[in-house]
Amino acid sequence: MSADRDATDVRTDVLVVGAGVAGLACAHDLLAAGVAVRVVEADAEVGGRMRTDRVEGFVVDRGFQVFNTSYPQVRGRLDLRPLRLRPFTPGVLIHTESGRLRFSDPTRRPRTLPDLLPGRLAGTRDLLALAVLSGRDMLAPPRLLKSATDTTTRTALADAGISDTFVERFFRPFLSGVFLEDELVTSSRFFHLVWRSMLRGTLCLPAEGIGAVPRALAAALPEGTVRLETPVERLTDDGALTVAGRELAARAVVVATGPGALAALLPRAGVPAYRTVTTYYHVAPTSPLAEPTLLVDTRRRFLNTCVLSDVAPGHAPRGHALVATSVLGGDAEGREREVRGALREAYGTGTDGWDLLTVRTVADALPAMAPPQPLVRTSRVAAGRYACGDHRATGSVQGALASGARAAGEVLRDLGR
Incomplete structure (x- = not known):
């Protein structure tokens, strides 16, 4: 993978804008059919919303996410062994006003x-x-x-x-x-x-965080297919123009970005409303649960919470526990204090000594899927212009991957391949 400043541009059959899992799946299928493909990504890493950071020695995903092994697209595209998946308990704990139920x-x-x-x-x-x-x-x-x-x-x-x-x-x-x-x-x-x-x-976490999934998809592409740090300013009649002023010529362009960039690049694509979620990452001296289980709250003061280091021990340095707690909407003044109080009740332990490691708010975490919900939408937006992502299927890794596959199929048909 290279950055925008590298290499001289040549014309390609298909330009994929965005290196999230949808764009990577689309590129893989197009390459498998013998089509010349280039993927450009605005950020310094692949993955889109499925990204993982290292924060003071802790493994922190950009919002709490889980990985489901049953998805057909996952089984067909990934060798799961290198991900070193760590399973959650098959069930949840429910905090009620009368005690905890399983x-x-x-x-x-x-x-x-x-x-x-x-x-x-x-x-x-x-x-x-x-x-x-x-x-x-x-x-x-x-x-x-x-x-x-x-x-x-x-x-x-x-x-x-x-x-x-x-x-x-x-x-x-x-x-x-x-x-x-x-x-x-x-x-x-x-x-x-x-x-x-x-x-x-089985619901799992990769040992190195959810970002390991798109990294594995990108690693399966030929060297040089993905170019990082290459934001696209607009689409042109011949392909696309980068923010740096470089022309990227292509017979077809697939936009596989988040909703904001998609609306800017392909206004006719139509983007649904998205849900926002905020995750608070706290560091505790010891695990308040000692099992890899999701905990939910009947009062719905938080969506769910878990001790990530109970699921994947490598997520926290030795002698520490990493607790992830998600809430609807964005961060706000006083909200972390309210969450901390709810966690004190849910875990049945003091939380005053917990340190707030970081906060992650994802504004476009999941598309709203009110009925009637089309589970399949065409990727075609205009002649030679396509869009893919979970917003054109279902709000899941399966939906994003399937949308990328569908976009590749429609591009191939339109190219006569």
């Missing part, structure tokens, strides 16, 4: 079956309804889930026979962290696909 998958951890006894987390009718919903989502062909009538997630849960009490106790606090909205107005189609992926896969 929701686990007893098919993976039979010893947790007592946690699902009627009367603890939910009643018998709710547990039976959950079993039916989960069995259907896990075993049904994905096309059936994608073609079902689209409603809100809350309506879908009610239609499945799940009570409001169980929704408020488990689904709402848990899914708020998945959808980045706490009213469960997200597409039911997307919910069923997400629930299926969780049942069939």
Whole structure:
């Protein structure tokens, strides 16, 4: 990978603007078909929103993210072994006003079956309804889930026979962290696909942080394909013009950037509203949990929290614990203090001695996916102009990768390849 100042420009078949996972997947498929491709990226690293920083010896992702092993695009594109994936517990802890409850998958951890006894987390009718919903989502062909009538997630849960009490106790606090909205107005189609992926896969963290995923995708491309630190100012009739004034000639241009740059470069593409999330990273002297499990709050003072160093020990230097806690929206004065107070209750330990390491706000973390939600959108915007990203599929790594693949296919067809 090189920077904008390197090399002399030559005409290429396809220019991909943006080296997030969608753009990298698109480039890979185009190259595999024998098409000359160049990828330009404004930042100094690949990954887009999937980036990892080193902060005072700690591994910090740009916002809390997890990696799901069940996604078809993930299985087809990545060798997972070099990522050294570290799994979360198959379940969550739920902080309630009457104490902490555990929701686990007893098919993976039979010893947790007592946690699902009627009367603890939910009643018998709710547990039976959950079993039916989960069995259907896990075993049904994905096309059936994608073609079902689209409603809100809350309506879908009610239609499945799940009570409001169980929704408020488990689904709402848990899914708020998945959808980045706490009213469960997200597409039911997307919910069923997400629930299926969780049942069939494992939620993990790469040992070196989520940024290891796009780095692995970029490493599979030929040397010199990706040019870093090359922001594009605008598209031209012949390709694109960089901020540095360099012409990048190409027969086709695929814009695989975040929503802001996409709207500037391809105004006709149409960009949905995005959800904002802020993650607070605290350093504690010891782990307040001592297990690799997500913790959610029925009062929804935070989306979720976990001890990252319990999941991937290398995320924190020896003798320290790294705690990540996410909330909806941006950072604000006094908010960290409120979060710290909520964590004191949720973890059942003092937090005054915790140090705030850093704060990460991601303004375009996830596209809003209200019903009816199209799960597939064409990448074609105009002649020779294409767009890809999670905003043209589903708000997930699977959606971003699939969108990149779809863009590559449409470009190849239009080029007669």
